[in-house]
Amino acid sequence: MERINLNSAMDSCLPLLFSLLIGVVASNAALLPAQVYWHTVLPNTHMPTAISDLLSSDTVMDSKTGTYVYVGKGGVDVNAGTGKPGSTTVGVGKGGVHVVAGQGTPGGTTVGVGHGGVHIVAGKGTPGGTTVGVGHGRVDVGAGNGKPGSTTVHVGPGGVSVNVKPKYGKPHPRVTVGPFSYNYAATEEQLHDNRQINFFFLEQDLHPGSKMNMQFEKRNDAAKFLPRSEAESIPFSSKKLPEIVSRFSVQPGSDKEEAMKETLRECEDPVLKGEKKMCATSLESMVDFSVANLGTKNVEAVSTTVHSKDETPRQEYTIVASGMKNLAQDELVACHQQTYAYAVFYCHLAKSTKGYTVKMAGKDGTVVDAVAVCHADTSAWNPKHIAFKLLNVKPGTVPVCHLLPQDHVVFSRNN
Template sequence: MGFNLFHVITLFSLALVGSHAVTPEVYWKSVLPNSPMPQSLKDLLYTTEWNDEKNTAVDVGKGGVSVDTGKPGKGTNVGVGKGGVAVHTGKGTNVGVGKGGVGVHTGKGTNVGVGKGGVGVHTGKGTNVGVGKGGVSVHTGKPGKRTNVGVGKGGVRVKSGHKGKPVYVGVNPGPSPFVYNYAASEDQLKDDPNVALFFLENDLKQGEEMNLHFTKSNGKSTFLPRKVADSIPFSTKNLPEIYNEFEVKPESTEAEIMKQTLTECENKGIEGEEKYCATSLESMVDFSTTKLGKNVKAISTEVNTEERTRLQKYKIEVAKKLAANKAVVCHKQNYAYAVFYCHKTVSTRAYAVSLVGVDGTKVKAVAICHTDTAKWNPKHLAFQVLKVKPGSVPVCHFLPEDHVVWVPY
């Protein structure tokens, strides 16, 4: 079963300030105009988290900053621009702050203080707005369900209290089964659902039946904009700072998992492997296009049900080779925000495979076959599951739904 990564907060930061800033979606379209973004990646875009059940949204443009937080009809709206600040709490309180002074229209329980340092507003409903020379700060909501917005010269920073949705990032601590220089632990052999994704290339043929378990990541960790991701330390040398940033206890399971991901990213890959940990969607695009060129497409496994699938028998209907020795595979890692372990090897074949389960579930799966496994750890999960030795036969695995393969077209 999964576990809760953040006990207190989920951190989202926004640095898209200025006329030249672009969103990850816009960047994707500018680099890959003919390649649609897989749904698995769309689901990881950070904007979806800013529109959760508490309806907190932040927009930044040339005119300033607009913040809308709270349920419809009960929300707090804050607009920050060159002219000043306007606040509407949704409870009959309106505050306008500009060069000319301060205008307040108040409902019950609203206090407004104006001094040399700026303006302070408390609505009586858990919303506080402070306006000073340094910028604008907004605190709204009850303790534990709060949203903090700071607006200054450097841009916008949003720290949103967790809204009751647990954030899960994995099954158990341990190495990723898609990093090939690690040995599998006993817990992985018993509990990791990815065990059921490994098979031999000889089995990849029409009519073949396999017992498979296609999993969706429990993780709610989403992409950060590249400017923000690049500003956050991503190294085992900075673990105390990283734990503090995300309010993770150093001795917790969450801390152990984050350290494992950082270690896997820092360690040298196997011989012939070009690897890179992408901490943003933009950096994943850049790595993949650098290795394969811009005439590429990204493909993920798709399961035609919103419900979680179970381990069951699937029959192969069609298996089509996508690429040979020209693929970049990116595996989603367990971390506080979306991080992908991307790698390219010269001994990889990619396939598109259509399957149907005994319960009628249809899957458009991506399969990756490795033709040279001689340099893998002899105790890797694949060898223990398939009962084969390194370098003896091609080893294959299906990709979980939130992993991606990049292939030329």
């Protein structure tokens, strides 16, 4: 009988065992913690793209040094925070290379090289430095002079335009309250913003054959979700804004800081009568809020989906025959993505509300599976809200409807 060398057999089997172990680990690691939580709490609920697109493929952050590394579909981002406001960041992605050399103080130099050309910001250590952008058929110059009120000059195909930014204390020109915050009055900018005004309509206009002129835009700068443990360790308060801005190396006085400030203000505002709300700083907290307020784990989650790889133009869309489906009526949880350093959603329980999925076809053939929400009771809304201005109706008189952009989510009880 042939004798078997056990040591030799084990040596030959070890590589196979290690391969099997690696395969098991890899298959488990394919799901991120937030995905595992979703599938555990909501096992029968499909995750909409508005959420799955915001899950980081690989995120590592050292809280002591402030260094943040993200590896995802769009490339690699490194933020060497060193715990100070003026950190160095490097981003390598589809758009090219972006470098921010903060030099230890806010307002450092930034250089971006991408498809659009070259963009340089010479901050000189203070907010409001000079910016120069050279791109396809255009030149942009921003002369901040280190002061809050900066001047920008744009030379392009359409001619020359000059924009003088206001001083601190006046409304920021690029930051407006979202149209889905119902306790705010409409601004002049909102009333002339075609991206917002056509999203509102009356319920009587929601039927097959109805035509709407609009553009479905998708945010390309949307921040990713942080792990719940990390998000909960970071202050989320207007009082802590300087600390938050420093932590994420956001330049003081920048558009992004102003937008973050507005997000915090909306999150801290009192709720409307009969409303429940929260700002979800993680996917897990969004799931918890939705389940708690709908009273069930058997929920449906939907978001607007545009079936096109390219940006779609502003055009006429028609609701197709048999293209409407009712979601559970009366109570819905709507979550609206905010502008922030990481993914934050303004979620609120909307009562006396109807939800629909609506299939629409554009003139160019683009198909959109849109989400529409109709509010039967608007009596608690601000009388000067943009919806009343556009539709020429008064609060509490008729149901007001709107479509949702692609980066918003609606949760409802599953029919």
